[in-house]
Amino acid sequence: MPDDIAPINPTDAPRKQIVSTALNLFSDQGYVRTEMGDIAEAAGLSLDQLESYFLRKELIVLSYYEQLMHEMREQMASLPFDTIAIRLCTVLRSYLEQASGQRSALAGLFATSLQEEEGEITERLAALRTAMIADFQTLVRESVDSPRDNMVDSLGALLATTQILVTLFWLYDRTPGQRATHKLIEYIDDGLGLLRPLMLMPLVNKAINRIATLLLTFFTNQVLDESSSD
CATH class of the missing domain: 1.10.357.10 (Tetracycline Repressor, domain 2)
Structure with a gap:
């Protein structure tokens, strides 16, 4: 099996937590209505900190x-x-x-x-x-x-x-x-x-x-x- 595609590294805790937080928000309030600012707030990050992991x-x-x-x-x-x-x-x-x-x-x-x-x-x-x-x-x-x-x-x-x-x-x-x-x-x-x-x-x-x-x-x-x- 090719090894070039891998999931989020489990040791990369911040990214993993951001994804989990975002998915919960998407489920609760809808994907379209969820903004980057909402994700940052729920993850306990500033918008700049969030964008250092994910730009959008x-x-x-x-x-x-x-x-x-x-x-x-x-x-x-x-x-x-x-x-x-x-x-x-x-x-x-x-x-x-x-x-x-x-x-x-x-x-x-x-x-x-x-x-x-x-x-x-x-x-x-x-x-x-x-x-x-x-x-x-x-x-x-x-x-x-x-x-x-x-x-x-x-x-x-x-x-x-x-x-x-x-x-x-x-x-x-x-x-x-x-x-x-x-x-x-x-x-x-x-x-x-x-x-x-x-x-x-x-x-x-x-x-x-x-x-x-x-x-x-x-x-x-x-x-x-x-x-x-x-």
Whole structure:
């Protein structure tokens, strides 16, 4: 598992306390209504002291999201030996359950990232996605129904982008209890079960490689070797 993305260092007590304080405020009074001054006051800091750790509240949420991703990666490393579909959907359900209390904060983070073409948030999210792609490729490789080698990287990239797309779907899901998102995960589970035997067909193999190439380009500016789809 790549080591380039790590959660807040547990020995960095001030930053950890700030994130915890901010998350409590987001839950109590809403993400949009919470200002940096509110966070500073609740954390017992001056605004200047707070900004020496986090210049804006989106960076606090980013640290929280990095922690979520770290916990997801740890879970992926300890998943039982099972099918790709079961392993993926187990991870997705657990991740969304953990994140459920901070939907509005995460929505704010992703909205900011869509508006910024470059900068710290963009760079750190790109690094997270790159690490997650490698981990989903490992998830595929270590599954009971792992495909042949030339499909592992493409399918892993496809699953990593599925996690991103499910996150975006969930953030905009207004159904009670985000029922539509849970139904979507059920469809993904069913769809992967149907797709797996079709991967033996050259045309399906080639299509998955091409889709993975497109998604990697879109999300991370990486490009798979398209010769693997020939």
